[in-house]
Amino acid sequence: MGYKDIYDRFISAIHRGDLKPGERAPSIRSLAQELGVAKKTVESAYDILIGEGYLVSRGPRGTVVNPDLVIDSAYWNQSPTRLEDPDLRTVVDLRDTRGFFQLGIPSLDEFPYKKWLLLSGKAVRSMTYEDMNYPPVMGHLPLRQAIANYLSISRGVNCTADQVFITNGYNSSLRLILEAMASSSDKVVFEEPGYFFGQKLLERRGQNLHYAPVDSEGVNVDFLETHHNDAKLVIITPSHQSPLTVSLSLPRRHQLLNWAQERRAWVIEDDYDGEFHFSRKNIPSLKSLDVFDRVIYVGTFSKTIMPSLRTAYVVIPKALIPQFYETAEIVETGLPLLPQRILESFISSGAFFKHLKRMRSLYESRRRMVRDAFIEIYGDFFDMPLQNGGMHIVAFLKHGAQDRELCHIWQSHNLQVLPLSMCYAQKKHRKYGLVIGYTNIKSKQEAISALRLPYQQTLELL
Numbered sequence: 001m002g003y004k005d006i007y008d009r010f011i012s013a014i015h016r017g018d019l020k021p022g023e024r025a026p027s028i029r030s031l032a033q034e035l036g037v038a039k040k041t042v043e044s045a046y047d048i049l050i051g052e053g054y055l056v057s058r059g060p061r062g063t064v065v066n067p068d069l070v071i072d073s074a075y076w077n078q079s080p081t082r083l084e085d086p087d088l089r090t091v092v093d094l095r096d097t098r099g100f101f102q103l104g105i106p107s108l109d110e111f112p113y114k115k116w117l118l119l120s121g122k123a124v125r126s127m128t129y130e131d132m133n134y135p136p137v138m139g140h141l142p143l144r145q146a147i148a149n150y151l152s153i154s155r156g157v158n159c160t161a162d163q164v165f166i167t168n169g170y171n172s173s174l175r176l177i178l179e180a181m182a183s184s185s186d187k188v189v190f191e192e193p194g195y196f197f198g199q200k201l202l203e204r205r206g207q208n209l210h211y212a213p214v215d216s217e218g219v220n221v222d223f224l225e226t227h228h229n230d231a232k233l234v235i236i237t238p239s240h241q242s243p244l245t246v247s248l249s250l251p252r253r254h255q256l257l258n259w260a261q262e263r264r265a266w267v268i269e270d271d272y273d274g275e276f277h278f279s280r281k282n283i284p285s286l287k288s289l290d291v292f293d294r295v296i297y298v299g300t301f302s303k304t305i306m307p308s309l310r311t312a313y314v315v316i317p318k319a320l321i322p323q324f325y326e327t328a329e330i331v332e333t334g335l336p337l338l339p340q341r342i343l344e345s346f347i348s349s350g351a352f353f354k355h356l357k358r359m360r361s362l363y364e365s366r367r368r369m370v371r372d373a374f375i376e377i378y379g380d381f382f383d384m385p386l387q388n389g390g391m392h393i394v395a396f397l398k399h400g401a402q403d404r405e406l407c408h409i410w411q412s413h414n415l416q417v418l419p420l421s422m423c424y425a426q427k428k429h430r431k432y433g434l435v436i437g438y439t440n441i442k443s444k445q446e447a448i449s450a451l452r453l454p455y456q457q458t459l460e461l462l
């Protein structure tokens with residue numbers, strides 16, 4: 001019996017009402033004895049159940065079913081909605097299920113909750129009648145100011161608060177940009193491979209969508225010059241390419257900016273995890289080199305703080321400010337004010353910088369530890385080169401193309417890895433492998449135990 005079986009038993013017992021909110025769960029030791037498994041196995045199941053909010057640890061007083069848990073009895077009887085598109089099914093599963101190796105999630109165990117709680121309390125207590133009115137559609141001005149300050153210090157982006165628009169995530173940033181500046185017939189170039197959700201959004205919009213290949217120096221700018229001189233927008237991830245994690249080389253950065261200026265194209269820089277670069281030299285953003293003001297910079301707090309905050313931002317070139325204001329007034333509604341005020345005080349108090357610094361060194365060590373564990377077990381089947389940064393690692397299959405089948409197996413063990421091939425829109429350039437998030441793995445032992453779960457099935461498949 002593995003931790004997943006124990007996890008499943010708890011979930012069904014809780015949903016069936018056999019275990020009620022507030023009721024005590026057995027101690028790890030006694031349950032391990034009862035089931036004849038290692039303490040670690042029960043501990044892993046409890047960790048996930050606690051992380052998902054089903055159980056609450058009361059320290060020495062043991063673990064109980066979360067007293068605030070609301071159980072929907074219809075849950076158990078409903079049949080899950082079936083998605084036809086296998087690509088979407090994998091990703092929707094990924095977004096909905098929490099598990100080991102989940103991609104792009106910050107180390108939630110290390111978040112400074114006490115500080116956040118303190119600042120939240122202060123923000124709530126200082127609410128005024130004014131704060132209960134409609135929030136500004138471009139975002140809370142002090143937060144926009146704090147982001148502008150942060151970006152100029154940390155990412156070399158010189159901008160003023162009126163260039164910063166707050167959105168509720170990457171998709172909403174991209175939708176705002178497209179709404180403000182592109183009709184569906186305008187040519188948009190996306191990276192190949194690239195960020196799955198961005199690609200799907202553009203496809204769904206019926207955008208005139210094309211691709212530019214990525215190699216070890218990032219997106220191939222020669223290819224852009226040869227094939228896409230008429231592009232209006234180019235969407236790239238220069239700091240750590242998504243998903244390959246390579247950084248766009250300096251010569252290519254200059255080549256791209258000159259090209260954009262010459263062709264009157266706009267570059268969207270998606271700097272989703274640029275903060276987490278581990279080589280001695282911190283990587284500056286592409287925007288910091290943008291003397292022509294052709295780069296629209298997109299950032300998010302999903303990676304630096306927490307995804308549930310649903311807060312991201314766009315930095316608009318000065319020439320585009322009026323058309324963005326006009327668009328936002330019509331298509332945006334603004335974000336809830338309170339979380340914006342909490343976030344603003346988190347940044348302005350210095351807690352954000354402190355947190356980033358801690359996370360940078362934590363991620364560097366967790367990344368190496370997960371890689372070592374992976375190579376120890378699966379080194380015969382995969383190459384796993386480490387780039388200079390990023391919140392995930394790519395394991396390339398040495399032979400074969402069965403990364404999707406492999407992911408289905410791994411996901412059945414609650415290992416939420418992503419097939420690399422899914423990030424390619426076109427078959428001809430496709431590479432195969434696993435994209436693995438490492439940030440929430442706390443020890444090498446934990447990594448090894450999790451990685452061993454699908455070992456036999458992986459061997460049989462490969």
Ligand SMILES: Cc1ncc(COP(=O)(O)O)c(C=O)c1O
Nearest residue numbers: 104169170195242272300302312
């Ligand atoms: C390439 C890329 N861009 C942007 C984002 C940020 O998305 P959001 O701000 O919606 O959380 C992610 C998150 O995983 C990502 O992988």
